[in-house]
Amino acid sequence: MKAVESFTASSDSLSRFPGGFFEEMARLRAARGLYFSASLSDATLRVGEINAIYAGLVKDVQLANKANLSWEILGKYRSALKVLAGAARWQDAGREFRSLGRSVDSLVKRFNSLEIANAILPMGIGKAAGRLVGYSSELLIKRAQTRAIKNFVKEGDTLVSAVVASLVDILKSPAVTALIENEKRALEQNYISYLKSFGSADSNLPKSPSAYNDDKDYLALKERVEKLTYLRGGIISAANRLAKAHKKIAEEFTKRKKVDELYQELQDFEKEVKALQSGITTITKDWPY
Amino acid sequence: MKSDTDYKQELKEIREALEVAEGLRFKKGLSETDKVDLEKASIALRKKERALVEKIGSEVAAQIKASSENLQELAKKVRARTTKLSKTAKWAETLRKFIC
Numbered sequence: 001m002k003a004v005e006s007f008t009a010s011s012d013s014l015s016r017f018p019g020g021f022f023e024e025m026a027r028l029r030a031a032r033g034l035y036f037s038a039s040l041s042d043a044t045l046r047v048g049e050i051n052a053i054y055a056g057l058v059k060d061v062q063l064a065n066k067a068n069l070s071w072e073i074l075g076k077y078r079s080a081l082k083v084l085a086g087a088a089r090w091q092d093a094g095r096e097f098r099s100l101g102r103s104v105d106s107l108v109k110r111f112n113s114l115e116i117a118n119a120i121l122p123m124g125i126g127k128a129a130g131r132l133v134g135y136s137s138e139l140l141i142k143r144a145q146t147r148a149i150k151n152f153v154k155e156g157d158t159l160v161s162a163v164v165a166s167l168v169d170i171l172k173s174p175a176v177t178a179l180i181e182n183e184k185r186a187l188e189q190n191y192i193s194y195l196k197s198f199g200s201a202d203s204n205l206p207k208s209p210s211a212y213n214d215d216k217d218y219l220a221l222k223e224r225v226e227k228l229t230y231l232r233g234g235i236i237s238a239a240n241r242l243a244k245a246h247k248k249i250a251e252e253f254t255k256r257k258k259v260d261e262l263y264q265e266l267q268d269f270e271k272e273v274k275a276l277q278s279g280i281t282t283i284t285k286d287w288p289y
Numbered sequence: 290m291k292s293d294t295d296y297k298q299e300l301k302e303i304r305e306a307l308e309v310a311e312g313l314r315f316k317k318g319l320s321e322t323d324k325v326d327l328e329k330a331s332i333a334l335r336k337k338e339r340a341l342v343e344k345i346g347s348e349v350a351a352q353i354k355a356s357s358e359n360l361q362e363l364a365k366k367v368r369a370r371t372t373k374l375s376k377t378a379k380w381a382e383t384l385r386k387f388i389c
Contacts, residue, residue: 018353022346029342036335042325049332056339063343066350159359166356175345178297182342185304189311193331196315 019068026060039197157250
């Protein structure tokens, strides 16, 4: 059950993945927008454009967070499943009844020590009975728990697959591809405008005094833009692996009977969640914007 | 809702129009007024680009929301079942106290 607890604890980071990808695009859009605004000669227009870039960034980030919805729901489903699968429920019930058996035995001991009757009550009966009742209650709750999880996991598998498939379709869609492509081309276009505002072959304006640093910044942005396709691919394959891991849990549940026999499958699921986590770290580590 | 191909084409057209506008505003010998007018034209195109990107983003978010609704319902059902199971465990505890 440790694996379940562990993968549930990581759901907060997981919830940022698709949103992280769209947010990275939004921040790159804002960063390249500054090249355009810096190329404007009219101060009022320039400030107006910067304000528009800011407003656009706020909206885009809000939308990016909405893209996390499916992940958040996957996380909630996983948390709910973990609570349901928790061992404590049936273990506690069993433990309580076993301790009741021990109490009965101590009562027998006290009764015998009082010597109020000729007959000596045998020891160990309460303990045995308590153990029996304990195991029965444990079994009863465990069985109900297993039955519930089995049904939910079965139903959940179809839904998890559907959510993941839909997310993959969206990420692979020509619209998202067009957005990535637009960032690649527009970054270059906006930087050219910026450079032209300082000086170029057909202009007699002086070159930017910080040409080296400007080019260095452009290079860093270009690297991030080029990584978008790679990041999208990483999220797609991680999402597919996650669905596969859930499918395995569902299959194992159909085959096996006990709730506590899924350690390996849950661990595999956790491994996929961690792979997604490392994905978001890659996306967010270089965010100056 | 527009098709993905429409969006791709529209983004491309905006980029091409911006390229033309940007080419004009950096031409030599422009008057200050002409330069500001051309800057306004480029700004208008950038505004159009932002609006289109926002529209695509909204549609992506709406698609994701629609695809997740059923799973959200299931998560609610799982939680309800957990509460019911907890009640069973509680009942066992009450029974134990009663016997003791």
